[in-house]
Amino acid sequence: xxxxxxxxxxxxxxxxxxxxxxxxxxxxxxxxxxxxxxxxxxxxxxxxxxxxxxxxxxxxxxxxxxxxxxxxxxxxxxxxxxxxxxxxxxxxxxxxxxxxxxxxxxxxxxxxxxxxxxxxxxxxxxxxxxxxxxxxxxxxxxxxxxxxxxxxxxxxxxxxxxxxxxxxxxx
Numbered sequence: 001x002x003x004x005x006x007x008x009x010x011x012x013x014x015x016x017x018x019x020x021x022x023x024x025x026x027x028x029x030x031x032x033x034x035x036x037x038x039x040x041x042x043x044x045x046x047x048x049x050x051x052x053x054x055x056x057x058x059x060x061x062x063x064x065x066x067x068x069x070x071x072x073x074x075x076x077x078x079x080x081x082x083x084x085x086x087x088x089x090x091x092x093x094x095x096x097x098x099x100x101x102x103x104x105x106x107x108x109x110x111x112x113x114x115x116x117x118x119x120x121x122x123x124x125x126x127x128x129x130x131x132x133x134x135x136x137x138x139x140x141x142x143x144x145x146x147x148x149x150x151x152x153x154x155x156x157x158x159x160x161x162x163x164x165x166x167x168x169x170x171x
Contacts, residue, residue, distance in 0.1 A: 030153025034160055042164035044157035046133075052147045054133065056124075056157060058165035064113040066165050068120055070135055071108040072147065077139050078104040089137050091123070093130035098122065109137065113167075121170035127154045128169075 035043040035057075043057035051073035058066045070089075078085060084103040091098040100119040102109040111120040127133065131152040137145045162169040 030156060031150040032153050032157040034157070042161055044161050046149050046151050046157070048147060048149050052149070054149050054151060056161045058161055058167070061164070061166040063167055066120070066161055066167055067110060067112045068123055069108050069110050070147065072145055074107070075145050076106060076141055077109060077137060077145060078106055079141070080106050087138070089135060091126065092134040093126040094132055096126070098126055104139070124158055124170050127151060128158055130154055
């Protein structure tokens with residue numbers, strides 16, 4: 001059964017872009033939905049029951065064009081600003097801890113392939129082997145935001161996005 005995708009930011013993927021055919025190597029247990037945008041962009045989304053999402057996306061094919069978003073649904077993560085603030089995020093990939101610094105926007109956080117830091121690469125490498133992901137964020141606006149995702153099939157999702165983007169996934 002296809003889940004409705006509620007993506008609330010301009011960079012995210014419209015529901016009409018859901019690929020009609022999933023990649024052949026996608027396993028039946030995959031928690032990911034694969035997306036296409038008229039031959040230009042591609043992406044993969046894992047959505048939690050509360051509406052929060054993990055998004056891997058590429059808007060146009062090319063080297064270092066892939067980025068990752070973690071969308072909080074309606075939970076506020078930062079005050080609106082013209083320049084996002086970089087803050088630490090705690091991740092648990094199947095219980096294995098990692099901490100990285102991502103850019104905080106009002107309702108999502110982002111890591112980009114174009115930047116010189118390795119946050120996206122570390123995230124992709126850890127995500128590739130995981131079946132569960134827990135994200136804990138101290139936003140400074142109130143209680144920590146704690147999100148949990150089923151990310152089974154992440155390896156296939158990562159391969160799909162990087163191949164569609166004509167880029168090499170981090171190793």
